[in-house]
Amino acid sequence: MRTRTTRQEAERSVSTSTTGTPAGPAARRGRLRLDGVRKVLGGKEVVSAVDLETEPGEFLTLLGPSGCGKTTTLNMVAGHLGADGGVIEVDGTDVTGTPPHRRSMGMVFQSYALFPHMTIADNVAFGLRMRKVPAAERRRQVEEVLEMVGLDGMAGRHPRQLSGGQQQRAALARALVIQPDLLLLDEPFSNLDAQLRVRLREEVVALQRRIGTTTILVTHDQEEALAVSDRIAVMADGVIHQLDRPREIYLRPATDFVAQFIGEVNALDGTATGGGACEVAGARVGATAVGDPPAQGAGVRVYVRPEVVRIQADGDGLRGTVRETRFLGSRIRCVVATGAGEVTAALPFDAQVPAMGEEVTCAWRPSDASMAVR
């Protein structure tokens, strides 16, 4: 028993050293790199030149509407689909042509995808069996991982005897027990009801932080992406529109698509005045350029989230007339008609509410808004 464990440890350190990284904790492994990855399906390019690089231990989300290429990208990472161009690397090793069973990636699916004829213990042990881990060691690891996901005592059940949430925990355990280089999550929470979805995703994040496995999540749920990710790659039509931390994605969208896909936004057309500023409807407003600052005189679009807009009686900013105020519970919604169109503000519930028809100024911190060339 003891010698087996020692041999296991030895194998593990050998396998890490062959991937080029020094033997260390799992958190040091799992650097995924995509370079110009393309996929054509049915004559249509569904993924076009996707570049991506994760830090070891990172939680990265591919976010986008259905058909944007996020799932196709994940399937290429897993090896279930071949790439039609580009390179996929894990820890410096090119795996582009490697079949899925020789990549070390644990995948969790929307449909749970448990093996229906096997018990939960056998499901979880599957990857270990494929790796020829001795039975006793297998049992120990299965027990450990089931306890980790809160399924101790369920080992002898069959998948259909478990609730959706429990099945997804089992699927997670099955993916994690092989200590994969990457954990791939394909819409794992979508089949669960709203309450359970939030609870399970919090658990998954906590677990991921603890074990430090690099994780790629595919989802169309922007709130979920914002809540769990270290970074988010927003995809549409097979390309990554923006890859950044949730806060940047939310406050400083780089494109119309990102701005519109994630929450509500005020999109205001103006002209760049150089030095990270611009003019909208005759007023000077601040916004942060995503990427290179636009040249002076270039037409730009400014993206401002309602939450960052402050309504003031006077001062610098966009002047306008209050059109509508509405109490929404957690927020007060206030619409101001300005020279650049309507600006919506979501004010805190205890804010001074302007009167209808009042002349006000809409202002925001330049760092809380973005601008991009139109």
Place this chain on the structure above:
Amino acid sequence: MTRLTRVLGTGFAVLVGLFLIAPVVVTVASSLTTTSYVTFPPKGITLRWYAEVFGKPEFLSSFVLSAGVALAAAAISAVVGLAGGLAIHRYRFPGRGALEAVLSSAFAVPTIVLGIGLLQWFAQMGLASSPFTLLLAHLVLTVPYAVRLVLAGLAGLDRSAEKAAAGLGAPPFLVFWHVTLPAVRGALIGGAFFAFITSFDDLTVALFVVTTDLQTLPVRIFNYMQYDYDPTVTAIGTLMVLFAVVAVVVIERFVGVARLFGADTDHK
């Protein structure tokens, strides 16, 4: 439910049951008669007709032929059904639609039409009547059913489970062995069972394909009855019923007959 409807319902169920079981009861009972003609209720009790059956070697050889062909039909139907089902379910190839249409309409062809057609075909191809041609003829009946069952089994399989298995380190063959095959296991056993029964039971097609030297058990009984209508026939019938009962019991032991026909026995 009122008392009356419950009584009527039970009564109806009993009548249906009696209707289904009556011919078997008549056959079994009349095989015990001491008279030299078939009669019900039997007059007296004797096992003489069973002795008669075992005294006629042609019945035994017919039984061996029937059982052999039926076993082969079962095995081949399962294998071809699996391959055909996988091909139709997984791949897009020219003629796929046509193949599926032919397989599903095969049930609609009357067996007598099939018998005539096969007779012509075998003659044209110069195939002499043999257990092999008989097997081919029965496969035409049984393979479409096996393919259908496999397709139904595959429809219930989540492809993600196969992806999951591959991701966990299973090479393609082990994915098939551990994930795909278990999903169609019931379908394969059901298809084989159906093929065996269909082949063993078939009279219509076999009538056209056999010769005087090569007679399946149903054909043998049919021919025998045209000249002698003595209780030997009912004795054979009883033996065939016993044979079927044993088969069902054996299968029930291993898989469960209900599951074999797709009934969901797991009510969670």
